[in-house]
Amino acid sequence: MLIVERHVGLLPVVDDHNFLVGVVALQDLLSLELPDFVNMISEVDFVHDFGAVETIRPEPHLLDKPVSTLMQPTISVDEECGLLRAYALMLQHQLLDLPIVTKEGKLAGLASRVDIGAAILSRWQSLNASQP
């Protein structure tokens, strides 16, 4: 599985010409079998042992679903996009990963919140270093 191999939380979906058409998110894959109750109650701090939930195994047919049933429309930015705009978009839309596309809309790569946050920090650092 690509998510496990690459350790990313988001899989971009592209068509035959490498145009970005959507994304499949790790959390949507997990919620296929993860019970929904976590979203129903206001807090789970008092549940120290998730008991039977820990041992849940998804039914095979759930994992055989075609990608199109899970795919969501996505927010992406082009390669020239500023770091802060990218970071603001991620915060606003609660995204952990952001697909990057070329001017034509073809997939160029994937940036995580950590990638972008670290880039902003390192730019600040270099700015500070150049202006003592």
Add this chain to the structure above:
Amino acid sequence: MMGAVLSSLLFLATLGLIFSEKIHRTIIAFAGAILMVGLGLLFGFYSEGQAIAAIDFNTLGLLLGMMILVSLLEPTGFFQYLAVWAGRLSRGKPVWLLILLGTVTTVLSMFLDNVTTVVLMAPITILISEVLGVSPLPYLMAEALLSDTGGAATLLGDPPNILIASAAGFSFNDFLTHALPVVLVAWLTALLLLRYMFRRELSVPPVHPDAIMKMDLAEILTDNGTATRVLIVLGGALIVFFFHKILNISSAFIALSAAAVGLVWVRPDPAVVLKRVEWSVLVFFTALFVMVGGIEATGVLNIVVSVLKKASTISPMLFGVILIWLVAAISAVVDNVPVTIALIPIIQGLGSAGMNMNPLWWALIFGAGLGGNGTIIGSTANIVVAGLSERTRTPITSSLWNRRGLPVMLATCLVASLLYILAYPLYAR
């Protein structure tokens, strides 16, 4: 005459649209009420003043007061505390879990609105069953069914009771002597029947019975201070309710006073507390009052009353039993609030035509309270629980409800009818 025809048509069309559930009932009722007043002004059968006078502020005040208290108590975690406490007490044994969660639901629904009760209980029930590794189905069904059953027991339990108490002048204590004993027997019947019908699901031992013991009760109560204060206020209000007839104050005044004391004592952000009040329900009630007031003003209900009066050559006791089943059958498919609001002026009409109203009021209370269990759409509590169950692996379907819910409705109505007949002199007094 024109007014009578138009207002009846408008009322029937509004009810039809409410029952079709295509548009939210509050929006339909609100528009219907405005149309009713408009028609009344146009054809001269209903004035704005009459419309305002038709609103039962005692019902609205009582509902608002209780809603404010619940919205103060809700964020403290008190309701989750009760559910997890029941779960721990059961030690994860399915039958005990059913009995204890069912009892907590019943007791809560005696004092809270049924929908509020299941909205608070169902999610934590799903959590408990998932963690234990058992199907949440029997517990969720039991909570929906028992919240409707328990609601019939007290003046505060269910909006129809508030409406009827307000119209008939019944006190809090009248319900304790007339409704509570019947509901206790009906509750026991329902619980035994559920235990029998779900015997297969309940015989499966939980995978992780000890997981529930690891839920920390102390951590659930996020705001101990507020919970204690609101519970003291609620307890105080309850004591005053016992004496409201002697003190000659309305139930709305008690509930609103309790809400005021609670707000002064807890001093929350009022915007947050008032946001949790179910304004949609209050607007729906107000609109229905205005609509029924319009029909009343045209005299249509007198025609219904005179027809019923002719039919009432049968014994009053039989009339009452028929009323229980008739109201239960209607409440099984439609919301019991519009049914009750429409029937109240008819019973009052029968009363002014010389019939003893008291047995009819109690029949209405039992029918409206227990009938909602008949189908999955019979009460809002059922709809809410079924909706939440769709997010589990064992959704409650309409056909499942007909097999497991309908028998409970029939059994509890039968119990209520038998006790009604046995204690008829009490209800006729």
